[in-house]
Amino acid sequence: MTDFLLAIGTTKGLILGRSNDRISWTLSEPQFFMNGVYAVAIDVRGRSPRLLASATSEHWGPSVFHSDDLGVTWAEPDEGSIAFPVDTDVSLGRVWQLAPSLSEPGVVWPGSEPQGLFRSVDGGEHFSFVRTLWDHPHRPDWGAGFGGAAIHSVLAHPTDPGRVVVAMSTGGVYRSDDAGESWSASNFGVKAYFLPDPWPEFGLCVHKIARDPGEADRLYLQNHHGVYRSEDDGRTWTSIAAGLPTDFGFAMVTHPRRSNVAFTFPVQADAARVPPERACRVCRTDDGGDSWTPLSTGLPQDDYYGIVLRDAMCTDDAEPAGVYFGTRNGDVYASPDEGERWSLIGTHLPDVLCVRAAQIA
Amino acid sequence: MTWVVVPGALRQFTGGASSMQVTLGDGATLGDLLDVLAVAQPALARRVRDEQGQVRRFVNIYVDGADVRQAGGLSASVPADAEVLVLPSVAGG
16 A cells, blocks of 8 residues: 655644545644754655654754654754854754755755755764855855745755755855865856845845756756746756746745656745735646646635745655645645645644655555 | 753653752852763753853753843853753743
């Protein structure tokens, strides 16, 4: 029997959903209760899935836990798994991203607030600090978006471990071609309408980037106004916003296998953070962003205020791909068929910060 | 012997105990106490202070009833027979 796991990180804990058909779901009681779960990963590279969760208590600080029994029990080293070195003079606010590498078994890349990049080689039990990015001469000029100053996207190249692309808000996209020895800002073509120079080298408020599953050098970017595609691993970007109801939003997700397929959740505008026409809809491209199809069957179309944060939409790895998103007003929707039809599988939950899904049996 | 009173949220790191005893030398400070805790109970200690050694923003510590933030912070004196109370502050939404 097939078995699907959906991890829902919220402002008040982690909720785990299980389903055999991706239509009927059972949701757990919250784990890490009253902790904000800003990042979660379902690492299916090994013989059995490992869950990683970034849980932050407003009182007791941030931690990264791992579970090898599908969330029944969680562990972390007594001394903690992740922290900034003392000489940085900063402390970890929260971990915003936990990205298992596709090219290196055991490697997991977290991105943090403030803008730190870390790396684990033991599946997320211990993390080392990537000092080269922290020491980048641009760092004093990196800023904070409304959500904080964080590295929120880490895209390891699927075949070349030397190539890593990260995105931060604010700061923008940075690339390394030498396994993190050096980093370059990589925002050519991305607009920052809120700066005196709207085409800066860096300082952009990139909200999310995602990699195409078939064409490794093809990336997609949801900007603070603007949606873009890169064909050269993030070196340059061109707009693919035409055809979307709006170019603002936070999430950007690619299909697990099919090239040119990506999903986004449009938001009306920077100054109007609701769905356009207050109609809840996902938009999917099947041609690399040349055109977009609104997907709303089963989604509320009247007076809907919930929006989707940057990590609160995902796909699973099944065929056809499931698509999932959670909103700031605590609704979680699932589609078993690549967004064609949706079901409400959780409601009245806390604000949803992140979702991740996988077929585990 | 100094008694450290642990809030309910952190008792998972003390085996459920509501307090623990710590032996400090003469002239000890709060920083000294937290250093001892970091060795004896690292999972608890790093929830009280961050990797820079600072008491977390929404954690309050009282030494014999006095708020350490008004008494020198990490330099606050901790008498050998003190009661040190760790409490979460009012925070959160």
